Amino acid sequence: MIIVTTQQMQQMDKNTIENFGIPGRVLMENAGRGALEILSEYFELEGARVAVVAGRGNNGGDGFVIGRYLMEMGVSVSFFLLSTRERVQGDARANMDLVLDLLAEHSLSQFIEIPDQESLEAAAGILADHDLFVDAIFGTGLNSDIRGVYRDVIELINDSGKAVFSVDIPSGINADTGAVCGVAIQADATATFAFAKAGHILYPGNFYTADLEVIDIGIPGHIAKAQSPNIFLPEPHDIAGLIPARDFNAHKGSFGHLLVLAGSPGKTGAAALCANAAVRTGAGLVTLGVPERLMPVMEPMVIEPMAAALAQTPSGGLDAAALDDIVSLLADKAALALGPGMGTDSGTRELIKSIIPIASVPMVLDADGLNCIADDPDILHTAKAPVILTPHPGEMARLTGKTTADVQNNRMETARNFAETYKVILVLKGAQTLVACPDGAVFICPTGNPGMACGGMGDVLTGMIAAFLTQGLAPESAALAGVYIHGLCGDLLAEEHAVGFSASDMVAGIPCALGTVLS
Structure with a gap:
């Protein structure tokens, strides 16, 4: 519409x-x-x-x-x-x-x-x-x-x-x-x-x-x-048209390989939710890169995704010393998800700011990935590949130097101005999540409900958007499909449980939401 x-x-x-x-x-x-x-x-x-x-x-x-x-x-x-x-x-x-x-x-x-x-x-x-x-x-x-x-x-x-x-x-x-x-x-x-x-x-x-x-x-x-x-309210047929049909003889290599960089002590769930959501959304392969000491904790949490141990800071976050290994891991990847639960150690900040200018695949930047660049959002101008940012209002406030109330009072213009200024796709989360594009277009998501107001939902969304990127969708389409289906998944869960469903329930429900859109 x-x-x-x-x-x-x-x-x-x-x-x-x-x-x-x-x-x-x-x-x-x-x-x-x-x-x-x-x-x-x-x-x-x-x-x-x-x-x-x-x-x-x-x-x-x-x-x-x-x-x-x-x-x-x-x-x-x-x-x-x-x-x-x-x-x-x-x-x-x-x-x-x-x-x-x-x-x-x-x-x-x-x-x-x-x-x-x-x-x-x-x-x-x-x-x-x-x-x-x-x-x-x-x-x-x-x-x-x-x-x-x-x-x-x-x-x-x-x-x-x-x-x-x-x-x-x-x-x-x-x-x-x-x-x-x-x-x-x-x-x-x-x-x-x-x-x-x-x-x-x-x-x-x-x-x-x-x-x-x-x-x-x-x-x-x-x-x-x-x-x-240039303002649109997507409808189910719009979303269905973004997702290509799968060939009869397709295999896991047909749907790309995603690299997820996430996690730190106390935030392992964010990494697992993101990677597992990517699998459920159809990425052919997923590799999760985490601080090396977290490997024994992470591997039981991510059955389908592969895991890679990377250099860590003294407090256990991903460190700038991991950059060379990450560059090697990116060599055969189709997309990158960066930020869920990573923490904001100085070494982690340095790592994220080093990855943005050199990554040659489209990336989704979320959570601590956003917090790590909040003091220098101009680094987004150095990106070689498309970048999708997925801030909640508090993260958006830090990125723009506004208050959260300022962001919420004019969500559309805040999102649009940032997307146009930095030439990124900006997903401003919250009730009626917005997808703002560099050309000034804004999509208002009609799906989602208050039952989704709990921890981990954003990590799931990051994995979903990244999975669509991995499968070859254009960045705008990947963001729009991810946001819409993420909200629809919550709506389907809310039909059974008005509140009390979790981010893990969302991950499990992704195939059903996809089926609803594609049926």
């Missing part, structure tokens, strides 16, 4: 009207009529008392179109304009005038202006006495906190306990970030126009949006394409 920004959508509307010649009133009519169809599917309208709560802009105009059709259907409709009639302009004014003309013929309908607090107090009881609210207050252009009468009306609607249908986006949600602008309508369903907006998909906007339907209002394809939409 393609997702657009507010600016892109506004430009599409403008170009359709000015350059293609479709009048704005036609687009508004298409929007309102299409929204009515969705409204009729989701809610019982027979005998219902419907309140259309409209602002004075085009969102209100869409609401007037919906209400006009409802009146023609014999539905009792009350229009509440959060302004005065004189302030409504353009296409919205034209549709408001049509509504006013029809009122004389529809005794069950009424039109009430609420421009200020006094008029709200007078109309509050009437407003609350409806079965269904059509929210047409603010559209996608809102970017400041809601105050005054608007805030009070939104709170009244939310407190009513009645069904709510939002037009384009729940009023109060920032269409680009999903943030709540002080207060927002809690919709039961939302109909948006032409394309979904980021605010519909990103938390917390997705919770206020509830069920989302996208309506074709007649934006020509070439006009939409000209805006170069």
Whole structure:
């Protein structure tokens, strides 16, 4: 699914009207009529008392179109304009005038202006006495906190306990970030126009949006394409198309050999989870390189992967002295996973910073691998091969010099800016994991759930992405497939266990998740 920004959508509307010649009133009519169809599917309208709560802009105009059709259907409709009639302009004014003309013929309908607090107090009881609210207050252009009468009306609607249908986006949600602008309508369903907006998909906007339907209002394809939409919500068929079918006569050598460098005392589980996840995701061969003294501990934990003992620091992490052996190990490998549980000893930092410029295979850099370069992310500019970074918000904060709150408040732009600056693929983990690409494209992962909030999940993800790289997927495809299937694996486990499943359970469930996507 393609997702657009507010600016892109506004430009599409403008170009359709000015350059293609479709009048704005036609687009508004298409929007309102299409929204009515969705409204009729989701809610019982027979005998219902419907309140259309409209602002004075085009969102209100869409609401007037919906209400006009409802009146023609014999539905009792009350229009509440959060302004005065004189302030409504353009296409919205034209549709408001049509509504006013029809009122004389529809005794069950009424039109009430609420421009200020006094008029709200007078109309509050009437407003609350409806079965269904059509929210047409603010559209996608809102970017400041809601105050005054608007805030009070939104709170009244939310407190009513009645069904709510939002037009384009729940009023109060920032269409680009999903943030709540002080207060927002809690919709039961939302109909948006032409394309979904980021605010519909990103938390917390997705919770206020509830069920989302996208309506074709007649934006020509070439006009939409000209805006170069670069935010996407992958669907199952998109992911299935990334994973090539296996030849009948394939063998383990057909699917590449992955090198995983991971582990330190106290963090052996991270190394094992990563390597075992890579096997379960289909890598033909996996070799796990660990500090030499950990070999007796690691070998029983990784049955299918091979293990290689490497030089270690005095405290037991991988050391820079292991570089030559690692270069030899990389000679026949298809990809590298670097970082899970490695620690941040000075020798480990030196090793990681030495590997990045010389590795000739694509790599996934995670966990301590990220922490070891946080003081010098410019080293990513020296990479010879594609690099995929998989930070959680705390690691992202260290990489960018921001606070974790800063990262979480604008996840998409943080991920996109880093990917573009350093020419890497950036997987920003968390609810709705993002995959940001060097060309500015961002994918929002629709899979995953809170039951996955436990240690080791990131190590599993690193192994999965690295396994897809090893099998020959392009870096962007490997990251996207890994993130999506990782989340799906968690969703399948959550169907049986809402919480309490572990990273090891995730590893065991990978084949089932793969089968679900590929079936």
